[in-house]
Amino acid sequence: MITAGVDVGSLTGKTVILKDNEILAWNIIPTGPDSSETAKEVFDMTLKQAGLTMEDIEYIVSTGYGRVVVPFSNKNITEITCHAKGANWFFPSVRLILDMGGQDCKGIRCDDTGKVTNFAMNDKCAAGAGRSMEIMSGLLDTPLAEMGGLSLDIKNRLAPLSSTCVVFARTEVLGYLHEGTHKNDVLAGACEALADRVYTLLKRVGIEGDFVISGGIAKNIGVVKRIEQKVGLKANICFEPQIVGALGAAVFGRGILEKKTAKKK
């Protein structure tokens, strides 16, 4: 049984191909101006990687903000539902998920089957999302991948930043840099502000049970460490936290196929 999940997010498009219960292939590409084209491109890449053709895929579920414009999907399911399912696949004991995506951030509670029992999304602001880190990366001339590590190496003291608005935070950062504050201290402030913001979100849904972080910011060790400290839980992070939603979509596809097969019998 081969199924696929396609997650078209605000910043990246992801595909996972699942054979029975094993990941055959996956890919992540930046989302272009045409979400439909992004979906097709990342899907084709993944098919090629797996040595498969479209006809080999028995069911495709799309998710993410662009889920409704994926022309080849059989069904679309929201990313919150898919992230919970994907996190449950990686870590069956998970009950609390923090998905930190490109433009938004979600706190999700789920049961032992990966079914959503509660969720909260960040409000209309990118301050708790990946985009804020991209802005800081550009401003501080630091690659995204290095930001987290540097933020843990505080040189003098953490430079506190606004946790309410990324645009105001940008102005604050410029102010610190003009004062000669070390880059690492500013990075520490940025990671702390983000952690503060998502912690509030997690508190809203209730902090309990095993904890998973998904989404691109899960790769930022500076943010993850600070969140773990606030939450008081060790975060489980899979080998590629950006594919959790796409994987969840593929798992849903498998479930749908299994039900169909059972009905036929």
Added chain:
Amino acid sequence: MTTKVTAPGKKSLQTSLEIGKAVKAYYANIKEAKEKGVPVIWSYGLIPREIFNALDAPAIYLEHLPVVIGTKQLSGHYIQIAEEEGFSRDVCAFHRCFLGCAVAKEREPYLEKFFAPPDIIVATNLPCMSESKSFLYVADHYGIPYHFVDAPINTWGSDIPDYAVEYYVDQLQGAIDFLVEHGFNYNRDKLKESVCLSKRLVELWNEIDGYRKAVPSPMSSVDGFTACYPLVSLAGTQLGVTLYENLLEELKQKVANKEGVLDNEKLRLMWFGVPPVYNMGLLNYVEKYDAVVVKSMVEYIVGGAYDPSIMDPERPLESLAYKSLVDIINPTSENMVDFVVKTVKEFKIDGLIGSVKRSCGLLPGYMRLIKDAVYQEVGIPTSIFDLDGMDIREYDDVTSKANLDSFVESLLASKRK
């Protein structure tokens, strides 16, 4: 001003159209009175409408005019004018909307049908104090008389003590005296008649609610949003009673025929917070999942949430004082929370949608209390997200729908389990 993707709410009842016509006629009558030289009063919904009836005083209610503006997607324009005037974005969006409309040098031809400049202001602190300050600005702007009615905050629940009722009776009498000083004639018999009709209006509203509890729901909250208008502006009038009699008959028929808003109703939702008046179609959005918003908070904060048996036409001012103070919008959290829990139970609600208008100083605080109470007492989940129901500039269609999609999806999954 950018144009946002919006859709009007889909109404399914004939009486909604009749009420729509009554709204237009109401404002047309006010404009006509103004042209004849009768002073126009601007007031707020919890100053009992019946008093204005007894004075034959044309009154515009300042929580309704912004709705009229909002439904035509014009709220952003007038809110911006208020901000240009110096009002902060933290001031209530409803207030900014009527403030902008009040001070605007020009108004759209559509709005001119509804807009009559004020000659007198009767303000109050019920339910929110900031409204009285917004009204002061309008009074200064037009150079007109202003009277303030002080309503005690209800800290007693549903049993209002005599001294509080007496105090509010004095306040209401003060408003009557003030308006008499400004040329209106007060007719106590008319006040008694008005109280009698108000009592009937709320009895009918309660009967209507009884039929709305039916499964499938015969009436969505989009119709409910229109249907609650008589409680605001037509309380104590025969027209209001007639409209509700018609609505009741229409619902009786639908329930008898088992005719619902949806053919295959799977979920029943309730909306807490101000729905997007500029995009009421969002309430219909969930219908693609066979979900229907059967009730919204707006329907019970407009002055009809009280036991009509407290209305005694022989003690008209006391009755009006009591009903105002006991109304659930008077800030006593227990009344509001209890009311929502009761509604969730009686309407067999599967999920509560809580939309937060950040510029409201009153309702966002209730959200958490209500979310907890509804979950603990009925086991029903709530999804809370930001959505300013009045300021169209703040509206984010993608995020609002993403929240609704995820919430409905999780509710459906729970039902299947």
